[in-house]
Amino acid sequence: MSNRRRSRAARRASPHDSLRAVPPVPPPSPRPPYVARSTTDLVAMVPLVLGFHPEDSVVVLSFGHARGPFSARVDLPSGREEQAEVAELLTGACTANGVDRAAVLVYTDDVVRARTQGLLLLDRLLEVGIEVIDVVRVEPGRWFAVLEDDAHAGAAGTAYDLGSHPFTARSVFEGQVVHRGRREVVESLTAGDEVERAEAVTLAGLAAQRAGLADAAAHPARFWAREARWLQQRVREQVATGERLDAVDAARLVALANEVPVRDVAWAEIDREGAAAHVELWRDLVRRCPVHLLPGPASLLAFAAWQAGDGALAWCAIDRCHEADADYSMAAAVARLLVEAVPPQTWTRIPQEALQVLDDVG
Numbered sequence: 001m002s003n004r005r006r007s008r009a010a011r012r013a014s015p016h017d018s019l020r021a022v023p024p025v026p027p028p029s030p031r032p033p034y035v036a037r038s039t040t041d042l043v044a045m046v047p048l049v050l051g052f053h054p055e056d057s058v059v060v061l062s063f064g065h066a067r068g069p070f071s072a073r074v075d076l077p078s079g080r081e082e083q084a085e086v087a088e089l090l091t092g093a094c095t096a097n098g099v100d101r102a103a104v105l106v107y108t109d110d111v112v113r114a115r116t117q118g119l120l121l122l123d124r125l126l127e128v129g130i131e132v133i134d135v136v137r138v139e140p141g142r143w144f145a146v147l148e149d150d151a152h153a154g155a156a157g158t159a160y161d162l163g164s165h166p167f168t169a170r171s172v173f174e175g176q177v178v179h180r181g182r183r184e185v186v187e188s189l190t191a192g193d194e195v196e197r198a199e200a201v202t203l204a205g206l207a208a209q210r211a212g213l214a215d216a217a218a219h220p221a222r223f224w225a226r227e228a229r230w231l232q233q234r235v236r237e238q239v240a241t242g243e244r245l246d247a248v249d250a251a252r253l254v255a256l257a258n259e260v261p262v263r264d265v266a267w268a269e270i271d272r273e274g275a276a277a278h279v280e281l282w283r284d285l286v287r288r289c290p291v292h293l294l295p296g297p298a299s300l301l302a303f304a305a306w307q308a309g310d311g312a313l314a315w316c317a318i319d320r321c322h323e324a325d326a327d328y329s330m331a332a333a334v335a336r337l338l339v340e341a342v343p344p345q346t347w348t349r350i351p352q353e354a355l356q357v358l359d360d361v362g
Contacts, residue, residue, distance in 0.1 A: 014260045014330075036063075039134055040160045042103050043143050044167040046071075051312050057107040058117055060090050063133065064101035070094070072341060073312070076108055076117060083113075087120040093341030095128055103134040106146065111137065118146035189286050189301075189320050228262045228357045235269050239277040244284060254289050257296030261357040263330070266300055268350035275307035275344075283313075286320060295321050299330035306337055307344050314338055 036042050042061060047053045049061065049071040062070040072093050077083050094102055104121050106114040114137040125132050135146040144157040162168050234249060245253065256262045270278045282301035289297050302317035314334060321331040336342075352358070 014264050036061075036103075039136055039143060039145075040158065040165070041167065042105065042134060042136070043138055043160055044162055044165040046105060046138075047162070048167060051310055054107045058086055058090065058121065059105045059107065060094060060121075061103045061105070062094065062097065062099040062101070063103070064099070064131075070097040070099055070341075070343070071311075076106060076113065078113060080116060080120075083117045083120050086117065087124045089339075090121060091124040091128055091130075094125065094130055096341045097343050099130055101131045101133055103136075104132060104146075105134075105136050105138050105143075107138045109139050111144075115146055189283065189298075189316055224259070224262060224357055225359070227256055227259075228265045228355070231256045231262055232265050232269065232358070235266055235278075235281065238281050239269070239274055242277065242280065245281075250285055250288055254285055254293050254297055257285075257300060258293055259296075261355075263296045263300065264350065265355050265357065267303065267330075268352065268355055270300070270304050270307055271349050272307050272344060272347070275304050278304035279308050279310065279313070282317075286317065291324050294324040295328040295331065298324075299328060299334065302331060302334040306334055307347065309344060311338055 036045055045061065046059055050059070050073055054073055056076045057073050058076050059073045060071065070093075072090055074086050074089065077086055102125060104118055104125075106118050108114050118135045118137070122132055122135050137144045137146050139157075141161070142157040142159050231253060234245075234253065238245060253266075257266060279301065282297055282304055285297045286294065286301050298317045298321035302314045302321065305311070305314035305317060315338060318331045318335055318338075321328050325331075
């Protein structure tokens, strides 16, 4: 890394960007769990826990006495060496989350690739003492038992219809959004034709904010303390009400989220209980944000999504951050949490006393 890039990285980092596992805290009371009684139920459960319908993917669902509801998805590789790495990665994630029973679903129309990946993962899970209740290959509208798939090449498999499945009906009743695929999750973080207008609004808001920079130059600690307290209060109000921010407040939040000490004040507001509301706040701001101001809001969205149990959205938010800054430290920290399958309930909120910016009075 060049000296210039290293110095930029140092300015972007905060003490909280190097995350550590901490003793577990009780998660919020969840909705009643889905109870799978058949392989078709497992297939119906996958898009509900992932938030989208997977393609060319390997999915693991946990059952039994895991530390919390756990699922994992990775892209299905082609080569055997890469498939072995995927098996190792997913087995490690299951072990880290205390999984003792699991189901494996491979989404592809490639029988051979599904069988190879399924067997590699089955062997590794069994080696570490995890009971595997099912290994299936899934195509749109039909699933197949992997262990029988190529032995019965002419087998018709088992048909399923997610549209009429009780799990789907329940998710619709509860207002859960399930995207058609991962691409649609990515598209949910972009604003299409609104980008140009959003950038103009944001820059106008920034111009209004910078009118206070005379005070910032003369009394920087006082200025940033005032801005941090405003951000903290505005985030709390929006999370409580769910009302969409007006253009001026949205622009101010986006700008402040890119000032690391102030960003950390927003970070400290996120916990498991309120994570879903923070996801909606930062998702909206990421959609309205010009590319050069994405790192702070996108990283906060990624963290909130991880706390809410939405790994797919968290990864997409990290990807959006990388559009502006591939080395942003908070995004890298959240990515480590995802790669290492750290359970969200192990997070303890950043204490208020650690937020020095709130105490600075100049």
